Amino acid sequence: MRLPGTLPRLFGSLLLVAAAGIAGIGAGAAPADLTPTVPPLGQVVPAPASVQAGGAPYTLTPSTRIRVDGHSPEARRIGTYLAGLLRPSTGYALPVTDDHLPGGIQLRLRPSEQGLGDEGYRLQSSRGSVTLTARRPAGLFRAVQTLRQLLPASVEKDTRQKGPWKIAGGTITDTPRYGYRGAMLDVSRHFFTVGQVKRYIDQLALYKINKLHLHLSDDQGWRIAIDSLPRLATYGGSTQVGGGPGGYYTKKDYKEILGYAASRYLEVVPEIDMPGHTNAALASYAELNCSGIAPPLYTGTDVGFSSLCVPKAVTYDFVDDVVRELAALTPGRYLHIGGDEAHSTSHADYVAFMDKAQAAVGKYGKTVVGWHQLTGASPVAGAVAQYWGLDDTSDAEKAQVAKAAQNGTKLILSPADRVYLDMKYTKDTPLGLDWAGLVEVDRSYDWDPGAYLPGVPASVVAGVEAPLWSETISTSDHIEFMAFPRVLGVAELGWSPASTHDWEQYRVRLAAQGPRMAALGIDYYRSPKVPWPTG
Ligand code: NGO
Numbered sequence: 001m002r003l004p005g006t007l008p009r010l011f012g013s014l015l016l017v018a019a020a021g022i023a024g025i026g027a028g029a030a031p032a033d034l035t036p037t038v039p040p041l042g043q044v045v046p047a048p049a050s051v052q053a054g055g056a057p058y059t060l061t062p063s064t065r066i067r068v069d070g071h072s073p074e075a076r077r078i079g080t081y082l083a084g085l086l087r088p089s090t091g092y093a094l095p096v097t098d099d100h101l102p103g104g105i106q107l108r109l110r111p112s113e114q115g116l117g118d119e120g121y122r123l124q125s126s127r128g129s130v131t132l133t134a135r136r137p138a139g140l141f142r143a144v145q146t147l148r149q150l151l152p153a154s155v156e157k158d159t160r161q162k163g164p165w166k167i168a169g170g171t172i173t174d175t176p177r178y179g180y181r182g183a184m185l186d187v188s189r190h191f192f193t194v195g196q197v198k199r200y201i202d203q204l205a206l207y208k209i210n211k212l213h214l215h216l217s218d219d220q221g222w223r224i225a226i227d228s229l230p231r232l233a234t235y236g237g238s239t240q241v242g243g244g245p246g247g248y249y250t251k252k253d254y255k256e257i258l259g260y261a262a263s264r265y266l267e268v269v270p271e272i273d274m275p276g277h278t279n280a281a282l283a284s285y286a287e288l289n290c291s292g293i294a295p296p297l298y299t300g301t302d303v304g305f306s307s308l309c310v311p312k313a314v315t316y317d318f319v320d321d322v323v324r325e326l327a328a329l330t331p332g333r334y335l336h337i338g339g340d341e342a343h344s345t346s347h348a349d350y351v352a353f354m355d356k357a358q359a360a361v362g363k364y365g366k367t368v369v370g371w372h373q374l375t376g377a378s379p380v381a382g383a384v385a386q387y388w389g390l391d392d393t394s395d396a397e398k399a400q401v402a403k404a405a406q407n408g409t410k411l412i413l414s415p416a417d418r419v420y421l422d423m424k425y426t427k428d429t430p431l432g433l434d435w436a437g438l439v440e441v442d443r444s445y446d447w448d449p450g451a452y453l454p455g456v457p458a459s460v461v462a463g464v465e466a467p468l469w470s471e472t473i474s475t476s477d478h479i480e481f482m483a484f485p486r487v488l489g490v491a492e493l494g495w496s497p498a499s500t501h502d503w504e505q506y507r508v509r510l511a512a513q514g515p516r517m518a519a520l521g522i523d524y525y526r527s528p529k530v531p532w533p534t535g
Pocket of ligand 1: 341388469
């Protein structure tokens with residue numbers, strides 16, 4: 001049933017009770033609001049590729065065990081993670097075992113299941129057991145996220161809740177559409193602590209996001225310790241937009257983020273934005289400036305005013321030091337070098353600089369990612385361009401991106417008027433910017449990455465990413481209000497087959513995530529376009 005999100009709470013729950021009565025559910029039974037709703041098998045975000053509902057549901061009981069393949073420490077770790085999710089709300093012990101007995105929740109790795117790929121899984125639910133099968137641990141982890149969403153939303157709470165804890169019967173077989181399903185957090189304009197980043201990682205993992213792009217440097221702050229250039233972090237990281245204290249990640253902090261992300265099967269994509277967006281670096285080391293004079297630290301929100309000094313040799317010592325140390329720290333394959341809004345760099349200098357920066361990334365064994373302005377220079381073989389244009393970006397600029405794509409440059413799609421999570425939802429949204437327009441929940445979901453840019457072969461689209469720039473964002477509540485629920489739409493565009501794409505059906509599945517997000521303490525934007533339950 002659909003209710004406008006603006007209905008007052010009481011009126012909404014009266015309607016729900018009335019509806020339950022009409023459907024014959026409420027008559028003579030306990031009040032409807034005391035029994036948690038069992039989600040139907042397909043009511044998952046992102047939509048699974050294949051859902052065959054049927055058969056009796058599985059019910060978790062105080063004696064349920066989580067059974068993992070004994071030979072895989074990763075399967076055991078994922079089983080322990082699942083137990084950790086379910087124990088507080090169910091109050092059950094949920095021991096993790098490798099006793100090879102039937103029944104309970106089974107986590108199985110089957111490397112021979114080629115069709116499941118790197119992240120796919122099968123979930124089979126029946127009266128006797130729930131079995132999760134994957135080819136790789138990442139697939140088991142994604143399966144666990146589906147399993148969570150098949151339990152009542154109250155399972156997400158961290159105190160004991162009333163059951164029963166049922167999982168609808170049937171089989172889900174699921175693999176992702178794209179291998180790159182990202183979210184970006186700008187930790188430069190405002191700094192976010194390791195704990196805040198971990199919290200966001202956990203929230204993204206629930207929706208099968210698999211990349212965390214960290215925007216680690218910009219005019220307002222340098223956020224990663226570089227041993228050979230210590231002032232970048234200690235001085236360049238000492239403030240932020242509005243003049244607060246800023247901060248930076250020590251190498252130990254950064255490794256902690258990497259490890260946490262890896263435990264949720266997210267790959268971290270670090271970004272050092274160059275040659276523009278570099279005031280924090282220019283302020284830290286005077287020799288990086290063509291003038292030899294360091295500018296003051298910057299706490300405003302203008303863009304396009306800073307540039308590394310392209311002709312100076314010391315610039316490339318800086319690039320080498322930074323890329324070398326960051327590449328050595330980062331196990332993931334990508335290193336993002338920015339390249340956007342280099343308005344203070346001449347075109348010839350921009351091309352010359354990007355050639356050298358890309359070479360440094362290659363030298364240290366990483367794959368180049370750059371904002372799509374990179375396609376106006378000479379992208380190296382294997383480079384990935386991140387498109388952040390708008391519907392009304394000029395045809396010439398789109399054609400330049402398409403030409404690079406035809407020549408093999410892969411694309412990550414982050415159209416700003418669709419998936420920039422820092423854009424206001426409506427003119428009344430208290431946070432965010434509006435230079436790319438207002439982006440309501442339907443707008444961020446309702447487009448097709450495979451057919452978005454004219455002339456771009458679908459095969460070069462690596463995936464999608466939702467950036468959250470932080471000029472106006474300074475707390476976890478801010479992150480969550482702007483990201484949720486739009487990031488779910490981006491997660492679904494990245495994961496679900498195009499054949500499942502349908503706003504009318506999506507908004508109903510999304511609505512069912514409302515109580516789950518609320519149970520997780522996420523104060524999401526209650527878009528009136530989504531029929532949130534009001535009970
Ligand atoms: C632009 C700009 C960023 C801003 C952001 C704000 C890109 C790639 N460069 O996106 O510096 O923070 O908009 O929405």
